[in-house]
Amino acid sequence: MSRSASPHWDGADDRGWGGWTAFTSSWFPIAGRIEDNIYYSIACNGHGLVQAPYIGALIADRTVDGSRPEDLDAIWAKEPKFPTFAMLDPLGLRTIWAMDRFNALINGSRHRARRAAAPVPWSSARS
Numbered sequence: 336m337s338r339s340a341s342p343h344w345d346g347a348d349d350r351g352w353g354g355w356t357a358f359t360s361s362w363f364p365i366a367g368r369i370e371d372n373i374y375y376s377i378a379c380n381g382h383g384l385v386q387a388p389y390i391g392a393l394i395a396d397r398t399v400d401g402s403r404p405e406d407l408d409a410i411w412a413k414e415p416k417f418p419t420f421a422m423l424d425p426l427g428l429r430t431i432w433a434m435d436r437f438n439a440l441i442n443g444s445r446h447r448a449r450r451a452a453a454p455v456p457w458s459s460a461r462s
Contacts, residue, residue, distance in 0.1 A: 356380040366390055367412030374398065 359365055359378045364386060366376040374394045379387035393407040403411060 364390060364410055365412055366394060366407060366410050372398075 357378045357380055362381065364376055364379045366374070368374050374397070376387065376390045376394060379390065390407070390410070393404055397403055397407065
C-alpha cells in the first residue's frame with residue numbers, strides 16, 4: 336500500500352483480508368426466488384457489496400407486500416437461476432457440516448484463519 340499510495344499514505348495496516356469474490360458477467364448482482372419462500376441475492380461484490388443491504392430490504396418488502404420495486408426489478412431473475420437445493424434438509428446440512436469439519440482438520444484451516452487475523456507488524460509487511 337505504501338508504494339501504490341505513497342504520497343497519501345502515512346499509516347500502517349493492522350490486518351488484511353483476502354477471499355473469494357462472486358461477480359456476474361454484467362457486474363450486477365442477481366436476485367430472485369427459488370421457491371415460494373426462498374429468495375436469494377448473489378454476486379454482491381465490488382459495488383454490489385454496498386447494494387447488498389438495500390437489495391435485502393427490497394426483498395424483505397417483497398415478501399411482506401408482494402410488490403417488486405423498479406430497483407429490484409432491474410436485477411430480478413424472471414426464471415429461477417438455480418434448481419431447488421436438496422441439501423437443505425437436516426441430513427444434507429449435517430453432511431455439509433461434516434465435510435467442512437473434515438476439510439478443516441485435513442487442511443488446518445482453523446490455524447491459518449487465526450494466523451491471518453493476527454495483527455501484522457508494519458515492518459514485516461513491507462518485506
